[in-house]
Amino acid sequence: MRAQTADKPRIGWIGTGVMGFWMCRHVMEAGYVMSVYNRSPDKAQPLVEMGATLKQSPAGVAADSDIVFTIVGFPKDVREVILGQRGVLSAMPPGGVVVDMTTSEPDLARQMAEEGLQRQVTVLDAPVSGGDVGAREARLSIMVGGDPETFKRVEPLFRVMGKTVALMGPAGSGQHCKMANQILIAGTMIGVVESLLYAHRAGLDRDTVIAVIGQGAAGSWSINNLGPRIVAGNFEPGFMVDHFIKDLGIALDEATRMKLELPGLSLARRLYRKVKALGHGRKGTHALILALEALNPPAWKVYE
Amino acid sequence: MRAQTADKPRIGWIGTGVMGFWMCRHVMEAGYVMSVYNRSPDKAQPLVEMGATLKQSPAGVAADSDIVFTIVGFPKDVREVILGQRGVLSAMPPGGVVVDMTTSEPDLARQMAEEGLQRQVTVLDAPVSGGDVGAREARLSIMVGGDPETFKRVEPLFRVMGKTVALMGPAGSGQHCKMANQILIAGTMIGVVESLLYAHRAGLDRDTVIAVIGQGAAGSWSINNLGPRIVAGNFEPGFMVDHFIKDLGIALDEATRMKLELPGLSLARRLYRKVKALGHGRKGTHALILALEALNPPAWKVYE
Numbered sequence: 001m002r003a004q005t006a007d008k009p010r011i012g013w014i015g016t017g018v019m020g021f022w023m024c025r026h027v028m029e030a031g032y033v034m035s036v037y038n039r040s041p042d043k044a045q046p047l048v049e050m051g052a053t054l055k056q057s058p059a060g061v062a063a064d065s066d067i068v069f070t071i072v073g074f075p076k077d078v079r080e081v082i083l084g085q086r087g088v089l090s091a092m093p094p095g096g097v098v099v100d101m102t103t104s105e106p107d108l109a110r111q112m113a114e115e116g117l118q119r120q121v122t123v124l125d126a127p128v129s130g131g132d133v134g135a136r137e138a139r140l141s142i143m144v145g146g147d148p149e150t151f152k153r154v155e156p157l158f159r160v161m162g163k164t165v166a167l168m169g170p171a172g173s174g175q176h177c178k179m180a181n182q183i184l185i186a187g188t189m190i191g192v193v194e195s196l197l198y199a200h201r202a203g204l205d206r207d208t209v210i211a212v213i214g215q216g217a218a219g220s221w222s223i224n225n226l227g228p229r230i231v232a233g234n235f236e237p238g239f240m241v242d243h244f245i246k247d248l249g250i251a252l253d254e255a256t257r258m259k260l261e262l263p264g265l266s267l268a269r270r271l272y273r274k275v276k277a278l279g280h281g282r283k284g285t286h287a288l289i290l291a292l293e294a295l296n297p298p299a300w301k302v303y304e
Numbered sequence: 305m306r307a308q309t310a311d312k313p314r315i316g317w318i319g320t321g322v323m324g325f326w327m328c329r330h331v332m333e334a335g336y337v338m339s340v341y342n343r344s345p346d347k348a349q350p351l352v353e354m355g356a357t358l359k360q361s362p363a364g365v366a367a368d369s370d371i372v373f374t375i376v377g378f379p380k381d382v383r384e385v386i387l388g389q390r391g392v393l394s395a396m397p398p399g400g401v402v403v404d405m406t407t408s409e410p411d412l413a414r415q416m417a418e419e420g421l422q423r424q425v426t427v428l429d430a431p432v433s434g435g436d437v438g439a440r441e442a443r444l445s446i447m448v449g450g451d452p453e454t455f456k457r458v459e460p461l462f463r464v465m466g467k468t469v470a471l472m473g474p475a476g477s478g479q480h481c482k483m484a485n486q487i488l489i490a491g492t493m494i495g496v497v498e499s500l501l502y503a504h505r506a507g508l509d510r511d512t513v514i515a516v517i518g519q520g521a522a523g524s525w526s527i528n529n530l531g532p533r534i535v536a537g538n539f540e541p542g543f544m545v546d547h548f549i550k551d552l553g554i555a556l557d558e559a560t561r562m563k564l565e566l567p568g569l570s571l572a573r574r575l576y577r578k579v580k581a582l583g584h585g586r587k588g589t590h591a592l593i594l595a596l597e598a599l600n601p602p603a604w605k606v607y608e
Binding site for chain 1: 477513563567
């Protein structure tokens with residue numbers, strides 16, 4: 001680890017799960033002093049062994065930090081760790097910055113930015129895409145909403161975690177961009193699983209089909225990366241169905257608020273809820289094929 | 305043009321439209337003797353000037369050819385040029401090969417293969433993807449169904465037109481693979497247009513959104529190539545809505561025959577029919593945004 005320089009901000013990190021662990025580690029490796037908090041402290045232990053200071057609450061992290069990053073599970077967790085009684089804002093010194101990297105509600109992002117302002121704390125929303133592999137390899141896309149000056153201040157830190165970093169607009173805009181990302185994935189995944197189910201029923205070899213159609217105008221990250229896993233019957237996440245259902249729910253609520261009817265997104269949520277109802281909520285998003293199978297017995301043979 | 309060698313088969317070409325023209329031209333440039341027929345003879349004229357012999361009917365082409373390629377508009381056109389009274393099979397010498405490269409019905413492909421067999425003519429189905437650009441640059445994907453020995457005989461000709469060439473199985477399998485391709489595009493396009501409409505309504509800059517989300521797990525050929533055209537309000541085809549509706553109809557009919565419910569494909573056809581009803585049947589597939597706009601007034605500003 002490089003030595004801490006005096007002018008570097010002190011960093012706090014809340015949420016050291018499958019994504020946050022690697023992101024926090026990259027920041028430490030770039031030579032920043034780090035305080036960490038995680039609901040299950042054992043997941044933060046390797047970071048403590050690298051030199052991070054373990055705190056007992058989000059407020060404890062905030063009290064010793066200039067910039068605090070949060071990446072937790074659901075909007076209710078974001079609300080708790082940032083706005084709660086022992087939350088970040090309760091103890092963050094004026095002039096501080098809070099960056100929520102959880103995929104969460106645009107409305108909540110705006111609310112947190114407003115509450116921060118009242119305490120002279122700037123709150124950015126900065127959800128990411130790229131999954132655990134992107135986090136580990138520091139190749140995430142980071143979509144940021146909030147104050148442009150603060151974005152510039154935090155940008156060097158984003159650059160140690162991600163490859164594509166973009167300020168999308170005012171508070172909430174990072175979350176909106178992430179929603180656009182998830183809506184795009186939702187439609188694409190419907191195409192992927194319907195295409196593979198059709199090909200299978202038509203008697204085609206699905207690996208050959210993927211090799212042929214994945215290269216042209218039908219090609220996508222999803223067909224080329226998740227298609228072969230579907231054919232192999234490997235439904236390990238990747239990105240988990242339960243979390244994707246959360247994201248699609250946020251997107252649908254926002255769309256409703258904007259009086260926007262998005263029939264593909266509605267269909268995707270209906271199908272993903274079916275996947276969860278079948279008991280596959282903790283499998284990867286490509287388990288969508290299992291909802292199509294249930295809709296179309298005789299069974300798609302997953303483990304043939 | 306290279307000189308014709310004596311052992312090369314004589315080639316016939318039926319359908320010299322936006323795709324067929326270039327494909328035929330590549331075959332001629334590879335040194336094959338060519339007979340051509342097109343419903344509008346003027347479109348074949350540049351090929352005649354390059355040395356092709358213009359014929360007055362599909363039968364006229366067949367009589368002078370060892371291998372005949374067809375690429376026309378709709379299944380009814382395929383039926384007419386191959387099975388019709390002055391069609392290819394009426395005059396094709398025994399031992400000949402007919403290759404239909406139109407995107408058409410798997411059932412029709414099987415029927416033509418059977419009728420061919422009775423006349424000792426082998427019929428392959430070999431639809432393509434890659435569009436007019438792929439045809440011009442000889443970078444098509446070619447998905448073939450039919451007899452493996454005949455496939456090997458025709459493969460050198462496929463290789464002068466395309467980059468990816470694959471035998472998918474018996475007669476009809478090429479068409480089935482193309483259907484899987486179109487089903488995949490249909491789902492992806494729903495994701496593309498819903499994502500961009502959401503982003504626009506949320507106040508984001510759509511070009512920035514495409515640049516960010518097009519690179520990761522949401523990325524696809526469609527978002528990266530057609531997304532910017534949507535933002536620019538440029539709906540020139542690419543691939544035409546009218547033809548895509550034909551393809552989706554064939555796919556849905558086949559799915560029904562296989563007792564397969566594909567809700568995303570059904571939704572896509574409903575939305576594309578809406579695009580056509582709005583008067584945009586001759587625009588590109590990315591005009592799907594116009595159906596979403598109609599579903600969600602105030603209008604998506606196409607030409608802002």
